[in-house]
Amino acid sequence: MKQFQKWLLPVLFIVLLLGAWEVLARTHIINGALFPQPSKIAAEIQSVHTRELPERSLLLKHIEATTYRLVIASSIGILAGIVAGLVMGISPAIYRFFNPLMTALMPIPGIALAPLFIVWIGFGNPTIISLGGLAAFFPIAYNVTAGVRSVDPQLVRAATISGSTRLGIAFQVYLPWAMGYLLTGVKLGLARCWRTIIAVEFIAATNYGLGYMIWDAASYLRSGIVFGGIAILIVFYFVLEKGVLNLLEAQTIRRWGMVK
Amino acid sequence: MNSEPIVEIKGVSKTFTDSHNNVHALTNVDLEFWPSTFNVIIGPSGCGKSTLLYLVAGFETPTTGQVILNGEEVKEPGPDRGFVFQDYALFPWRTVLGNITFGLTNNGWKRKEAIERAREYIRLMNLEGFENAFPHTLSGGMKQRVGIARALAYDPLVLLMDEPFGALDAQTRKYMQQELVRIWQETKKTVLFITHSVIEAVYLADRIVVMTARPGQVKGIVDVDLPRPRNYTGDDYLEVREKVLSLLEEEVAKGIKDSLASDNTLFTD
Numbered sequence: 001m002k003q004f005q006k007w008l009l010p011v012l013f014i015v016l017l018l019g020a021w022e023v024l025a026r027t028h029i030i031n032g033a034l035f036p037q038p039s040k041i042a043a044e045i046q047s048v049h050t051r052e053l054p055e056r057s058l059l060l061k062h063i064e065a066t067t068y069r070l071v072i073a074s075s076i077g078i079l080a081g082i083v084a085g086l087v088m089g090i091s092p093a094i095y096r097f098f099n100p101l102m103t104a105l106m107p108i109p110g111i112a113l114a115p116l117f118i119v120w121i122g123f124g125n126p127t128i129i130s131l132g133g134l135a136a137f138f139p140i141a142y143n144v145t146a147g148v149r150s151v152d153p154q155l156v157r158a159a160t161i162s163g164s165t166r167l168g169i170a171f172q173v174y175l176p177w178a179m180g181y182l183l184t185g186v187k188l189g190l191a192r193c194w195r196t197i198i199a200v201e202f203i204a205a206t207n208y209g210l211g212y213m214i215w216d217a218a219s220y221l222r223s224g225i226v227f228g229g230i231a232i233l234i235v236f237y238f239v240l241e242k243g244v245l246n247l248l249e250a251q252t253i254r255r256w257g258m259v260k
Numbered sequence: 261m262n263s264e265p266i267v268e269i270k271g272v273s274k275t276f277t278d279s280h281n282n283v284h285a286l287t288n289v290d291l292e293f294w295p296s297t298f299n300v301i302i303g304p305s306g307c308g309k310s311t312l313l314y315l316v317a318g319f320e321t322p323t324t325g326q327v328i329l330n331g332e333e334v335k336e337p338g339p340d341r342g343f344v345f346q347d348y349a350l351f352p353w354r355t356v357l358g359n360i361t362f363g364l365t366n367n368g369w370k371r372k373e374a375i376e377r378a379r380e381y382i383r384l385m386n387l388e389g390f391e392n393a394f395p396h397t398l399s400g401g402m403k404q405r406v407g408i409a410r411a412l413a414y415d416p417l418v419l420l421m422d423e424p425f426g427a428l429d430a431q432t433r434k435y436m437q438q439e440l441v442r443i444w445q446e447t448k449k450t451v452l453f454i455t456h457s458v459i460e461a462v463y464l465a466d467r468i469v470v471m472t473a474r475p476g477q478v479k480g481i482v483d484v485d486l487p488r489p490r491n492y493t494g495d496d497y498l499e500v501r502e503k504v505l506s507l508l509e510e511e512v513a514k515g516i517k518d519s520l521a522s523d524n525t526l527f528t529d
Contacts, residue, residue: 154349157319162363162414163339172362176353256352257396 036224041231044224048213063232065208066197073129074193077136078186084137085144085185086170089178095145106138110196111203118204127204128197135196136189143185147178180253187245194237210236265292266450267316267418272325273475274311284475285311289325291469291478293418296448298441300461302504303471303479304512309454312476313420316452317343330417339367342411342449344421348403350395356382356406357391363414381409384443401432408440412447421453425460437463441488458508462500463490470507473514480507 018038024030025037032040049059088095110131117127151174159173175182201211210229217225253259269291276283285308293299301309314320315327318337327334329341337343342363350359357378364374382388385405395403404424411419425433437460444451455461461468468482482503486496 152349154345154347155351157317157337158343158345158349158351158410159362159366161317161319161337161339161341161343162410163367165366168366172366173351176351179353252353256394258352 033221034223036227041224041228044222045228045232048225048228059213061208062210062213063236065205065212066201066210069125069128069132069197069201069209070194073132073197074136074190076129076133077189077193078140080133081137081140081185081189082144082175082182084141085178085182086148086174088141089145089148090170090174102138102141105134106142109199110135110192111199114200114204123204124206128200128209131200132193132197136193139188139192140182140185143181143188144175144178147181148174150181151177176256179256180258183245183249183253186248187241190240190245191237194233198233264295266295266330267291267293267452268326268328269312269316270326270328272312272315272322272327274308274315274320275323286315286322287475287477289476289478293450293452295450297466298444298451298453298464299467299469300453300455300465301469301471302455302458302461302508303476304473304508304514305456306474307471307511308474308476309471310422312471313422313452313454316418317341317420339363339414340417342414342416342419344404344407344411344419344424346423346426348395348400348407348427350403350406350410352395355392355394356387356398359395359406360409360413363410367414369414378409378413381413384412384446385409386439399432400428401436404428404436405439408443412443412449417450419449419451421451423454423456426456433460438489440464445488458501458504459492461504462486462497463492468504470504471511473511479511482507 021030021035022037022039025032025035025040036044045059048062049057051058052061084098088098113131113134114127117130121127121130155173155177156169159169164172197209198211198214201209202215205212210232214226214229217223217229249259269289272286272289273284274286276285289312301312303309311320315322316329316334318334318341321335351362354362357375360378360381361369361371361374364377365371369377379391382391385408387402387405387409390398390402395406398406407424425436428436441464453464455464462484465484468484470479470482471477472479482500484500486494486500490497
């Protein structure tokens with residue numbers, strides 16, 4: 001019964017929704033051109049998948065392009081966020097110095113900066129990856145800062161008396177202490193990064209990318225591909241969060257008994 | 261007893277200042293500690309005994325006076341001292357072995373040798389079988405054994421212990437006291453040990469420093485010449501206990517009058 005509630009109920013909801021959608025669209029109760037039925041969406045996505053076969057699938061090229069941008073952008077954002085968070089968390093002076101800049105930049109949506117970045121560094125990966133990285137950076141930097149500031153001073157003392165250097169303490173005490181905050185920051189940052197990349201792909205991508213695929217399909221009124229593209233975004237991020245992030249959490253803060 | 265003290269506290273005062281007022285934690289403390297002796301510092305709550313230990317550790321700097329360790333003035337924390345914290349302060353993300361090797365690899369030990377050394381201390385502290393356990397899975401007594409091993413492994417000159425058994429239950433505490441005496445006899449470290457408990461002080465110490473209520477000063481020093489292993493009941497034991505208690509009682513009364521927070525752990529274990 002528990003398993004039923006945990007797995008079957010949400011699956012049941014999805015099946016009922018898709019089933020009802022299918023029936024309503026086929027019987028023309030809703031407009032099939034604007035809301036194509038799931039079977040049609042699947043067929044259209046399949047057509048993107050097979051378009052450039054036999055050598056390569058066009059769909060896979062779109063997914064690949066977006067995945068590549070996400071990996072590079074989020075890696076840059078995470079690394080920069082960790083370093084900035086450590087420095088700002090350890091030094092209140094540096095925190096105060098940079099705080100106005102952080103406060104001003106953080107709320108700007110990546111897409112709003114896209115025109116500027118396109119002028120500066122051109123279409124395609126440079127702009128998309130830079131804005132994606134920037135989007136990931138802020139929540140990670142802020143969270144790591146908060147984590148570092150919450151450190152148990154006794155642990156810092158324990159490290160200094162046994163001869164740790166300042167750099168050693170940063171990476172051996174502050175950073176692991178802030179791991180819970182870091183993971184929350186990565187969750188937020190990755191979601192922001194993902195959204196920014198898709199949005200910037202709408203206007204800055206030149207050939208490939210899921211955002212490009214959706215935008216391109218919309219301009220040809222291929223609503224099946226638009227819906228299919230959105231479905232792929234959902235599934236992609238679901239796998240990323242459940243797979244990678246939860247695994248990371250289990251291997252670190254859960255194992256160390258730092259969360260209940 | 262050697263002629264040269266290993267730790268000297270010379271005319272030390274410590275005042276904590278915040279925006280509202282000054283707190284005089286210590287005034288004019290002069291003390292000397294000799295190599296390989298077990299020294300217990302006891303006093304009423306808030307008498308600055310932990311502050312004294314923090315000054316020796318280098319976590320705090322004295323407002324006036326100097327702390328001399330092995331002939332040199334203490335300026336900052338360093339691995340010539342080991343520190344054992346009341347709340348253990350183990351690194352939650354490191355295993356038992358990882359906590360003990362921490363100070364070793366940071367002091368230039370090769371990884372393999374550090375692990376070997378840590379295993380020696382794991383044996384010394386009866387922690388075999390828990391090398392790969394994370395601290396949150398251990399009992400309080402075991403955590404503190406890891407804390408002691410971590411502080412001793414890199415071979416400091418002085419072992420500083422800040423109410424290390426204060427958070428343990430009575431049974432475990434007694435056991436840890438016996439263990440500590442055994443380890444001290446094996447390693448022959450100079451120990452500075454802070455406690456609230458007279459029973460603990462007399463069981464452990466070569467020399468007991470009794471502190472006054474705040475601002476902390478040295479009220480008196482009691483040498484304990486009892487053979488080891490000691491018990492907690494003999495006449496000679498009770499005699500020393502009485503001596504320490506009589507020095508303390510006045511100060512405790514003063515301390516309670518001075519502070520709103522009363523402290524009833526002094527005479528219990």
